[in-house]
Amino acid sequence: xxxxxxxxxxxxxxxxxxxxxxxxxxxxxxxxxxxxxxxxxxxxxxxxxxxxxxxxxxxxxxxxxxxxxxxxxxxxxxxxxxxxxxxxxxxxxxxxxxxxxxxxxxxxxxxxxxxxxxxxxxxxxxxxxxxxxxxxxxxxxxxxxxxxxxxxxxxxxxxxxxxxxxxxxxxxxxxxxxxxxxxxxxxxxxxxxxxxxxxxxxxxxxxxxxxxxxxxxxxxxxxxxxxxxxxxxxxxxxxxxxxxxxxxxxxxxxxxxxxxxxxxxxxxxxxxxxxxxxxxxxxxxxxxxxxxxxxxxxxxxxxxxxxxxxxxxxxxxxxxxxxxxxxxxxxxxxxxxxxxxxxxxxxxxxxxxxxxxxxxxxxxxxxxxxxxxxxxxxxxxxxxxxxxxxxxxxxxxxxxxxxxxxxxxxxxxxxxxxxxxxxxxxxxxxxxxxxxxxxxxxxxxxxxxxxxxxxx
Amino acid sequence: xxxxxxxxxxxxxxxxxxxxxxxxxxxxxxxxxxxxxxxxxxxxxxxxxxxxxxxxxxxxxxxxxxxxxxxxxxxxxxxxxxxxxxxxxxxxxxxxxxxxxxxxxxxxxxxxxxxxxxxxxxxxxxxxxxxxxxxxxxxxxxxxxxxxxxxxxxxxxxxxxxxxxxxxxxxxxxxxxxxxxxxxxxxxxxxxxxxxxxxxxxxxxxxxxxxxxxxxxxxxxxxxxxxxxxxxxxxxxxxxxxxxxxxxxxxxxxxxxxxxxxxxxxxxxxxxxxxxxxxxxxxxxxxxxxxxxxxxxxxxxxxxxxxxxxxxxxxxxxxxxxxxxxxxxxxxxxxxxxxxxxxxxxxxxxxxxxxxxxxxxxxxxxxxxxxxxxxxxxxxxxxxxxxxxxxxxxxxxxxxxxxxxxxxxxxxxxxxxxxxxxxxxxxxxxxxxxxxxxxxxxxxxxxxxxxxxxxx
Numbered sequence: 001x002x003x004x005x006x007x008x009x010x011x012x013x014x015x016x017x018x019x020x021x022x023x024x025x026x027x028x029x030x031x032x033x034x035x036x037x038x039x040x041x042x043x044x045x046x047x048x049x050x051x052x053x054x055x056x057x058x059x060x061x062x063x064x065x066x067x068x069x070x071x072x073x074x075x076x077x078x079x080x081x082x083x084x085x086x087x088x089x090x091x092x093x094x095x096x097x098x099x100x101x102x103x104x105x106x107x108x109x110x111x112x113x114x115x116x117x118x119x120x121x122x123x124x125x126x127x128x129x130x131x132x133x134x135x136x137x138x139x140x141x142x143x144x145x146x147x148x149x150x151x152x153x154x155x156x157x158x159x160x161x162x163x164x165x166x167x168x169x170x171x172x173x174x175x176x177x178x179x180x181x182x183x184x185x186x187x188x189x190x191x192x193x194x195x196x197x198x199x200x201x202x203x204x205x206x207x208x209x210x211x212x213x214x215x216x217x218x219x220x221x222x223x224x225x226x227x228x229x230x231x232x233x234x235x236x237x238x239x240x241x242x243x244x245x246x247x248x249x250x251x252x253x254x255x256x257x258x259x260x261x262x263x264x265x266x267x268x269x270x271x272x273x274x275x276x277x278x279x280x281x282x283x284x285x286x287x288x289x290x291x292x293x294x295x296x297x298x299x300x301x302x303x304x305x306x307x308x309x310x311x312x313x314x315x316x317x318x319x320x321x322x323x324x325x326x327x328x329x330x331x332x333x334x335x336x337x338x339x340x341x342x343x344x345x346x347x348x349x350x351x352x353x354x355x356x357x358x359x360x361x362x363x364x365x366x367x368x369x370x371x372x373x374x375x376x377x378x379x380x381x382x383x384x385x386x387x388x389x390x391x392x393x394x395x396x397x398x399x400x401x402x403x404x405x406x407x408x409x410x411x412x413x414x415x416x417x418x419x420x421x422x423x424x425x426x427x428x429x430x431x432x433x434x435x436x437x438x439x440x441x442x443x444x445x446x447x448x449x450x451x452x453x454x455x456x
Numbered sequence: 457x458x459x460x461x462x463x464x465x466x467x468x469x470x471x472x473x474x475x476x477x478x479x480x481x482x483x484x485x486x487x488x489x490x491x492x493x494x495x496x497x498x499x500x501x502x503x504x505x506x507x508x509x510x511x512x513x514x515x516x517x518x519x520x521x522x523x524x525x526x527x528x529x530x531x532x533x534x535x536x537x538x539x540x541x542x543x544x545x546x547x548x549x550x551x552x553x554x555x556x557x558x559x560x561x562x563x564x565x566x567x568x569x570x571x572x573x574x575x576x577x578x579x580x581x582x583x584x585x586x587x588x589x590x591x592x593x594x595x596x597x598x599x600x601x602x603x604x605x606x607x608x609x610x611x612x613x614x615x616x617x618x619x620x621x622x623x624x625x626x627x628x629x630x631x632x633x634x635x636x637x638x639x640x641x642x643x644x645x646x647x648x649x650x651x652x653x654x655x656x657x658x659x660x661x662x663x664x665x666x667x668x669x670x671x672x673x674x675x676x677x678x679x680x681x682x683x684x685x686x687x688x689x690x691x692x693x694x695x696x697x698x699x700x701x702x703x704x705x706x707x708x709x710x711x712x713x714x715x716x717x718x719x720x721x722x723x724x725x726x727x728x729x730x731x732x733x734x735x736x737x738x739x740x741x742x743x744x745x746x747x748x749x750x751x752x753x754x755x756x757x758x759x760x761x762x763x764x765x766x767x768x769x770x771x772x773x774x775x776x777x778x779x780x781x782x783x784x785x786x787x788x789x790x791x792x793x794x795x796x797x798x799x800x801x802x803x804x805x806x807x808x809x810x811x812x813x814x815x816x817x818x819x820x821x822x823x824x825x826x827x828x829x830x831x832x833x834x835x836x837x838x839x840x841x842x843x844x845x846x847x848x849x850x851x852x853x854x855x856x857x858x859x860x861x862x863x864x865x866x867x868x869x870x871x872x873x874x875x876x877x878x879x880x881x882x883x884x885x886x887x888x889x890x891x892x893x894x895x896x897x898x899x900x901x902x903x904x905x906x907x908x909x910x911x912x
Binding site: 102148177179184188191192197198203215237241245340372373374413414422426429430431432433437438439 | 650702798
């Protein structure tokens, strides 16, 4: 239990609105969207300024109180879930776009700013905020950076870290580490920015950031193509990369995934579900049609649909996003792995076989951002499955990832959900180096303990 | 002095070709291209395999012998210069492209591979190695990564770190930390890759890497434009960014720089040297001409030349690269700073004024990769100047950088040349965090001591 005198210090620093305890602590602090959390934190800290975040950390550090940073609680790996001894620290009051610099093409904003708010602020000034994901309406930019979020623009604009110019972080002891630079070239010592991005709140609490903006893209052309095999998918990808500098999506669906989602949507895209379907999007409409034509002539593509309207493009995306599947298959498990692109179908074959050997009745299907080497595995167990069974699914699939030298997390991060498998993707030497860095920056281990790093 | 028994251990591990001492140690080990070095190392280690690098580090670590990694010795900040107590470790025998993966668009190569060799290997397979700089014929990819080299492709393809997929590093104690991944998305714990990139050999010795390849670009259009003021430069940049997704160069020359280099080349690009000249290069020839036309109509550009041949484009680049100036002005000092693009002319004005106040007879001129927020300052002191005067130039210019919140090194790095000014661009909190990371990964301080981090 948090002692009353620590709480008094926190209340004095943050005010009554800034420190909630007991029945005031909202249920939402228990868990992110992974629903791996179970416990309420000891308190919810809600600092409204950078200085208050710093003071809160200094107090907690002095008393050895663990602190779990919380953003929009949309994470999928349990990174923001508090243990029973921790206080949660929400960035939700530290919001707002501070500056849009047109010349530097950069936005300075506070960590609690909701992604969609940042996107709209950029768009209002004729610019593109280069990060986008499904949770845009509730996730926060601080959380996007802390988890190095991927999402829908990675192929064109990179992961969150690739768009991060400057960062301000509060260290475990309350030190303010601020470098809100707008420059793209900066070779002055170690790149601390990339150390905090993706560290899931275990090295520091992000309070502000500078994000690089892009020119607003024009309208895009969208196609849905049917392909005979994975070799054809790779050939189409090579063609598209060569001819379409403005390629912004190259999404593949394996046959099971396509067939199920086509059926659930009640629409017929291809009457005979093809072995592979690919959704492509690019700036260059005419060049995209030329690529398709060449692919049809060469037998790479067996059939193709060109979206004639934004509504039709939306239907292609509905198929790919598979929301109908989420609704129809409660308890659906969605894994998020990464392998060299040439290995993706080998992985799918081996992973399907291994999962069906254990769960003969499971529905296993594959889809992903192929050009980014990112594959999702959707697994529905009969009756939804138990938590122990879901754990077995993880264990089987991540074992195949390990055997092929892949990454157990392309986008979602590690949190506490994947922590025990981190060694499948990272060597003992890498884990030791990570632990050394953690100990150097947070020697008392107060920041988000138990996340990311497996216990030695 | 290195004791004989340490040398014996090293010779036993590396063989006679792998451990040179005394008169065998080449003069070239004294200094990189910055000519800031003065001393020969105690020995030159030349491991030929990753295992030998590991063994060499383990031996040196055990005996507390400082090790200075050396690549192609083309650095401009003294990062590879040994102190008198150190041994140098050259990667020159650890060379070769191991794999080109067309599907993953990735090359696996050893650290000592000369950049141009890697470029040609990629080109032979129809792909682009996305890193290029003037020193391509002698610099090595390991050094490019260790210094996070910039160069000629940054606007399109980013700095070296932005093209780094996987890395293998030998830690101070000889531990092999290997993650030669080809995937672009990997959220499995801390991003150690970005910690080693740009750390200038102070955290580990890079032995192998995976670099992302790109499609080979087609022919480019090149123009040289005259502009009335810096506001026009910024307006042209905005136009170019909006209309030219394939913009690959946007280089500005201030009047002094343009006039001097035009005179030295003995060619007339613009009879009246304009206040600003901009060299632009883009994939899209027609769109580039349209941008120019709009800029002419709006008075953004007062005159423009379109290169009608590759030879003419080369002449534009000769002007911009200013090699004639290097030859005509011995002892020319070239600083490499970064500021938010909107501040670049304010910086140029303040910096010129401050330098001329101290050196009334100096020639001071400015040019740079504007779209990358990177400015070079060329300073020629009367009679070439002394080393102490060059130091004063640094001090004056970096003082102006500090006042404007810029970076004292956009590309060249810190080494020992800029170390004492690192605090102009990084806060005490940042320096403390860097020192903590250094101590965590190299507690005995054997790796490249005295580089990058100022003594506390």
